Amino acid sequence: MAEQGKVVVERDVRLDLFRGVGLWMIFLDHIPHDVVSWLTLRNxxxxxxAEFFVFISGYLAGFIYGPIIKTGHFLAALKRLWKRAIEMYVAHIMLFLIFTAQIARTVRKFDNPLYEDEFNVHNFLLHPDTLIGQALTLRYKPVNLDVLPLFITLVATAPFMLWAMVRRPNLTLLGSIVLYIxxxxxDWNLASYPPGTTWYFNPFAWQLMFVFAAWCGTGGASRIWPIIQSRLAFVLAIAWILFAFLIVMTWHVSALDALVPKWMIKLIYPIDKTDLDMLRFTHFLALAVVVSRYVPRNWPALNYRWLQPLxxxxxxxxxxxxxxxFLSFAAHWILMQYTRGVWEQLAVSAAGFAIMVAIAWVLDRAGEVPDLFVDVEEIDSSKAALVPPI
Known part of the structure; x- marks a missing residue:
């Protein structure tokens, strides 16, 4: 719907909820040996x-910017998406500098080189002049900072993908599948540092999740909606989720490993995250089928107070x-430096959640403060502001 030259988009609160869940899972997964991390999906x-974020980002890119490009405003979409990519790039560089400084200070103060090796910052501390350049070109990335470069790449190339998507959606998706294969x-991937290494999240593979989500956001989901809601799709999704659960349990309980046939082990392993193994891709789609069935857009629980922090x-x-x-490193440092008891793990995890919610609350309140130097009409139109893809 166009209104005074603008595209008004109704916010889908479900996507905010799932991104919030994903953020909490990432925080927990980045804390080694944390008992609370057993709540996360990867177990x-x-x-x-990772699949949560890439899919939601691609869906929003297609849902928001697809109609804009379709109405002939390609440059407007290009400007906004590239602005977002630049914001993520600046955030990544600032995060990189502060994160490495935080680790360097910890190593020096507590005389424990374990942290610099564990978080892949040892080379940076030895050769900061060389590694700064590698970081600026997204070739060098410490541990836990791998995913933002992927998003920067996907969002920066999204305008051209969407230009093709709104004209030939099925052919664009087919091209994405061919690139993935x-x-x-x-073994196509971008070079990383040190030489001989590649990006942990291969953008040539992960683009499939992003493009498929954009295909859904530009109308593909409505075309396959009867299939998604069919009983057969639901049964297959539940069966695949249960199969994945049983396989993953063999990783935690060695006695169960013998129950998996040898031919199946050869068939499914390795389940590669770098190149987005199809088992990961289809497992996420199975989860999406189940969630779409029980969590509609007008789901009453979205208004419950206990979900508002997420x-x-x-x-x-x-x-x-x-x-x-930063919080996951701080929690890891506390547990490694002092104690790793269960109650301490629960405490640092709860404290991390509380701090994340407090920061989100402050940002929420700050967003409600009007700019006194902005025209009143501009303030009113901001209520229909577009949702950023990341």
Whole structure:
């Protein structure tokens, strides 16, 4: 719907909720040996929070910017998406500098080189002049900072993908599938640092999740909706989720490993995250089928108070992700430096959640403060502001 040259988009609160869940899972997964991390998805299936974020980002890009490009405003979409990519790039560089400084200070103060090796910052501390350049070109990335470069790449190329998507959606999706297959077959990936290494999240493979989500956001979901809601799709999704659960349980309980046939082990392993193994992709789609069935857009629970902290975090995903990286390192440091008892693990996890929610609350309140130097009409139109893809 166009209104005075603007596209008005109704916010889907479910996406904020799922992004909030994903942020909390990433925070927990980045804390080694934390008992609370048993609540995260990766312990019970093939996929994890990474698939959450890439799919939601691609869906929003298609849902919001697809109609804008379709009406002939390609440059407007290009400007906004590139602005968002630049914001993520600046956030990544600032996060990189502060994160490495935080680790360097910890190493020096407590005389424990374990942290610099564990978080892949040892080379940076030895050769900061060389590694700064590598970081600026997204080739060098410490541990836990791998995912933002992927989003920067996907969002920066999204305008051109969407231009093709609104004209030939099925052919664009087919092209994405072909690129995915070629990337896996011929080992296409971007070079990383040190030489001989590649990106942990291969953008040539992960683009499939992003493009498929954009295809859904530009109308593909409505075309396959009867299939998604069919009983057969639901049964197959539940069966695949249960299969993934049983396989993952063999990773935690060695006695169960013998129950998996040898031919099946050869068939499914390795379940590669770098190149987005199809087992991960289909596991996420199975979860999406089940969730879409029981969590509609007007789901009453979205208004419950106990879900608002997650929704607030999801509304401010980029800053909360950045703060979450610092908080996960701080929690890891506390547990390693002092004690790793269960109660201590529960305490640092709860404290991290509380801080993330507090930051999201502050950002929420700050967003409600009007700019005195902005025209009144501009303030009113901001109520229909577009939702950023990340």
């Amino acid at each position: 019970y299936g093939f996929s994890d929070a 070629c990337a896996r077959k011929f 929704i607030m975090c999801g509304r401010h995903s980029l800053p909360i992700f950045c703060f979450g990286v």
